[in-house]
Amino acid sequence: MCENTRLSHWAKSCCTKMASSKSLAMFCFLLLTMFTNVALKAHARAFFVFGDSLVDNGNNNFLATTARADNTPYGIDYPTKRPTGRFSNGLNIPDLISESIGSESTLPYLSPALTGQKLLVGANFASAGVGVLNDTGVQFANIIRMPSQMAYLEQYKQRVSEIIGPQETERLITQSLTLMTLGGNDFVNNYYLVPFSARSRQFALPDYVVYVVSEYRKILKRLHELGLRRVLVTGTGPLGCVPAELAQHSRNGECWPDLQAASGLFNPQLQNMLDSLNREVGSTTFIGVNIRQSSIDFISNPAKYGFVTSKVACCGQGPYNGIGLCTPASNLCPNRDIYAFWDPFHPSEKANRIIVQQIIMGSTEYMSPMNLSTIMALDAAENV
Numbered sequence: 001m002c003e004n005t006r007l008s009h010w011a012k013s014c015c016t017k018m019a020s021s022k023s024l025a026m027f028c029f030l031l032l033t034m035f036t037n038v039a040l041k042a043h044a045r046a047f048f049v050f051g052d053s054l055v056d057n058g059n060n061n062f063l064a065t066t067a068r069a070d071n072t073p074y075g076i077d078y079p080t081k082r083p084t085g086r087f088s089n090g091l092n093i094p095d096l097i098s099e100s101i102g103s104e105s106t107l108p109y110l111s112p113a114l115t116g117q118k119l120l121v122g123a124n125f126a127s128a129g130v131g132v133l134n135d136t137g138v139q140f141a142n143i144i145r146m147p148s149q150m151a152y153l154e155q156y157k158q159r160v161s162e163i164i165g166p167q168e169t170e171r172l173i174t175q176s177l178t179l180m181t182l183g184g185n186d187f188v189n190n191y192y193l194v195p196f197s198a199r200s201r202q203f204a205l206p207d208y209v210v211y212v213v214s215e216y217r218k219i220l221k222r223l224h225e226l227g228l229r230r231v232l233v234t235g236t237g238p239l240g241c242v243p244a245e246l247a248q249h250s251r252n253g254e255c256w257p258d259l260q261a262a263s264g265l266f267n268p269q270l271q272n273m274l275d276s277l278n279r280e281v282g283s284t285t286f287i288g289v290n291i292r293q294s295s296i297d298f299i300s301n302p303a304k305y306g307f308v309t310s311k312v313a314c315c316g317q318g319p320y321n322g323i324g325l326c327t328p329a330s331n332l333c334p335n336r337d338i339y340a341f342w343d344p345f346h347p348s349e350k351a352n353r354i355i356v357q358q359i360i361m362g363s364t365e366y367m368s369p370m371n372l373s374t375i376m377a378l379d380a381a382e383n384v
Contacts, residue, residue, distance in 0.1 A: 045379075046122035046172050047106050048228065049094045050149050051181035053128030053346065057094060058085030058108040059144060060128045067129035067140040072328050073315060077336055077349055087128060089314065089336045090349035094124060094179055096356040097232075101177065101376065109152050119160050122176060125149040131186035132216045135199075139189070146182070146219050153226055173227035175383065177375075180220070183270070184236045186212050187262045188245075188345075209265040213273050220274075224281055230375060232359065233274055234289040235267035241299050243313040244344035247322030253311050267292050271368055287375065288368040294358040298340050298351060305354060310340035314348060 049055050053067065061070045061084075068085070069075075075083035077090035085108065086092045095105045106122045107114040114123060127144035129137035134145050144152070161169045191199045191208055203211060223231060239245065240259035249256035267290065274286040302310040314333040315326035324330075326343040333339055342348040347355065358366040360373050370378075 044103065045101070046120060046176040047094070047098055047101070047103060048122050048153065048176055048178045049106060049124040049126050049181075050146070050178070050223075051126045051234075052130050052185055053087045053126075054184070054234075055092060055094050055124070055179060055181045056085065056087065056108075056126040056128045057092060057105065057124045059110045059124065059126060061085040061108070062110040063127070063142045063144070065129065065140050065142045067127075067137070067143055069128070069325075073330075073332055074326060076332075087343065087346040088349055088352065089342045091352065092349075093181070093352050093356055093359075094126075096352055097177075097179060097359065097372070100356065100360050100372070109156065116163070119156070119163065120172065123152075123156055125152050126181070129185060129189065130182070131184075131190060132182050132212050132219065133186055133190060133199075136186045136190040139193070150219070150222055150226065153223075157226075170227060174229050175379070176228060176230070178223065178228045178231040179234070180223070180231055181234045182216065182219070183212065183234075183266060184239055184263075187236070187239055187259060187266070191262070192259060205262060206265060209262065209269060212266065213269045216270065217273050217277065220277060220286060224277075224285060229283065229285050230287070230379065231285055232287050232289050232372070233270070234291045235270050236263045237291050237295040238299060239263045241295075241310075242345050243311060243316065243320040243322035243341050245322070246311055247319040247344065250320075253320075263292055274368075284369060287370065287372075289359055290362075290366045290368070291355055294355045294362070294366055295347070295351075298354055302340055305340075306338065306350070307340045308338040312339070313341045313344050314339035315342060316344050320344075 060068050069087045070083050070085050072083055074088070075081065075086065078084055078086070098105045104121055106124045107118060109123045109125045125144065127149065129140035129143040130145050131137060132146065137143050157169055157173065160172065191197060199208060220231065220233065238255060238260060239262060240256035245256045245259055246253060271288040274288050277286050278284055298305040298307060299310040302308065311320055313321035314336050315321065315330045317323050317330050321331055322344040324344070336342065336348050337350045339348050340351045360371060362371050
C-alpha cells in the first residue's frame with residue numbers, strides 16, 4: 001500500500017473518531033490539514049453557489065432588476081477596484097471559500113465569459129433578492145428564483161457534457177462542493193416587508209417558519225437528485241441587527257426583536273431539517289453553517305475583531321447609514337476594515353473573512369456536523 005493510501009485511510013479513521021474523542025482532535029486536525037493541502041493539488045473540485053445577495057457575484061448585472069450592485073463604490077476593495085455585482089466592498093463569501101480550497105472564483109452563470117474550461121471550475125447561480133419562496137422578492141421584478149437556479153444547473157450539466165462527456169460530468173458533479181444561502185429575504189423582504197403583509201396575515205410567525213423550512217427541504221432534495229453530495233447550507237444571520245433594521249426600528253442601537261425572533265426560530269429548525277435529510281439520503285450531504293453565531297460574535301463584541309462599529313454601515317445614508325443601498329452619493333467610510341457592515345444589509349469583506357474562517361475551521365457550534373477542513377480531508381482521502 002502506498003504512503004498516500006495509508007495516510008488516507010488513517011485520515012478517514014481519524015475524522016470519524018474526532019467527534020467522539022476530544023483528545024484526538026488537535027493531532028487529527030494537524031494531520032488532516034497536512035493531508036488536505038497535499039490532496040487538493042491533485043484533486044481540484046468544482047464549486048457551485050446558489051442563493052441570494054450574500055453570495056451573488058454578478059448574475060443580477062445581466063437582468064432588468066433593481067436588486068443590483070453594479071455601481072460604485074461597490075467593489076472599491078476588489079482587486080480590479082471596480083463594481084462586479086457583488087454586494088460587498090471586495091470579496092464575498094463564495095470568493096473566500098474558493099480561495100480556501102485553492103480554486104479561482106466561480107463566474108456568474110449568466111456571464112458570457114463562462115465557457116470552455118471555465119465551466120469546469122463550477123458556476124454561481126445566485127441572484128440577489130431571492131428567497132426560499134417564489135413570492136419573496138417580487139418587488140425586485142426580474143430575479144433568478146430557485147426553480148430557475150436549479151434549472152440552470154441542469155443546463156450547466158448538459159454544457160459540460162459536451163466538453164468532457166456524460167460520465168466525467170457526473171463525476172464532476174458528485175465530487176463538487178456547493179454553497180446554498182437562503183432564508184433571510186423570506187423574512188426581511190416578504191413576511192416583514194410591510195405591516196400586515198400577505199404572508200403575515202396568512203401565517204403566525206412560528207407557522208411561517210415551519211412552512212419556509214418545509215419548502216427549503218424540497219429545494220435541497222432536488223439538489224441531491226441532481227447529483228450534489230456536499231452542500232454547505234447557511235442559516236440566516238442576526239437579521240434584526242443589520243444597519244437597515246436599526247435605522248427603521250432602533251432608538252439606541254438595539255436589534256429589532258421581531259426579526260431576531262424569526263432567525264431564532266428558523267435556524268434551529270433548519271439544522272433539524274438538514275439532519276433529517278442526511279438520515280434520509282444515508283450520507284452527510286448537507287452541512288449546517290451557523291452564520292448567525294459567527295455574526296453575533298463580531299456584532300456583540302466588534303472591538304475584539306478590530307471593528308470600531310457593528311451598527312453603522314460603511315456606505316449608506318440616514319441613521320446608521322442604514323437607509324437604502326450604497327450609491328455614489330452615499331456616505332463612505334475611508335477604512336472598510338474597521339466596519340462590520342459594508343452597506344445596510346451586507347457584511348464587509350473583513351466580516352466575510354471572519355465568517356468563512358469559521359466555515360473552514362469552526363467547532364460544531366458553527367458547523368454541523370463538521371467544518372470544511374474536515375470535509376475536504378475526508379473527501380480527498382476518499383478520492384486517493
